[in-house]
Amino acid sequence: MNETGGPEALKLATMDKLTPTADDHTPVKNVYAGLNFIDTVVQRGKIPSKLPLIPGIGSKVGQSYPVGARVAYMAFGAKPHAEYTSISAGAAAVIPGGVSWEDATAVFEVKKGDNVLVRAGAGGMGQLLTQISSYRGANVVATVSTASKAELSKANGAKVAVRYSDDARNAKDWVQDALVASTDGKGFEVVYDSVGKATWDRDKEVLKPRGPLVCWFAGKSLAFTHPMLFNYVTPGEFQSRARVSLSGSRWVLSSASIPSFRLLMLARPMKPAPHACV
Secondary structure, eight states, rough: OOOOOSSGGGOOOOOOOOOOTTEEEEEEEEEEEEOOOOHHHHHHSSSSSOOOOOOOOEEEEEEEESSOOEEEEEEOOOOOOEEEEEGGGEEEEEOOOSOOOOHHOOOOOOOOOOOOETTTTTHHHHHHHHHHHEEEEEEEEEHHHHHHHHHHHHHHTEEEEESSBBBBBBBBOOHHHHHHHSSTTSOOOOOESSSSSTTTTHHHHBBBOOOOEEEEEOOOOOEEEEEOHHHHOHHHHHHHHHHHHHOOOOOOOOGGGEEEHHHHHHTTOHHHHHHHHO
């Protein structure tokens, strides 16, 4: 990217041969990469970045460490949407033989009896949060817009899927339905909201006092956090967590992983909703 903007800002280009940027770095050939909403935020210039820029933030899978080894890595600013990149050896973890490239890219590491509300339950992160929370024994309630999305959310483990619009796309007051769906009728220990701007004000109404609202906002004593993965998982922690996650129970959304060379094509139609946080 030589400039920020819409899909037209993404260009295919040939770069000089990659060389490791530090003694502890290793070259990696990217095979699969995650494409996330944050990538479009950077692309549009909402997060200031030095240009020219090779896009890509998050976890990817590549081939290195030593030559021919399959690894997954997490390295902020590693430019994983390029064909090759250079990463610190400490940021990578070897992928076990029984785990595919696709599943390794989409792995998420993952408590009982809590009421959990997942906004946009049919979205990619909504489905993953629903799977993880229900597996942990939580009572998961999701909010969705359509009947088909409600069925998808329940198929992923939501006990109840509350619609916030009717078949004619008219807004519904979903708050009371959500409260009734919580086990004690008093609300939720935690709300996960990937929408933000158009939804967080109502989230306060269904949160229990001191319940965290996780947005990817307060009247009660709420613990609000806007988590960034790289602030919570150091390279060393990533390796140990990856070993546990890749060798045991894991939650994957395979459609969230795509071959690196297709990122340019698939990023073009990826646009933010008008009511999103950024």
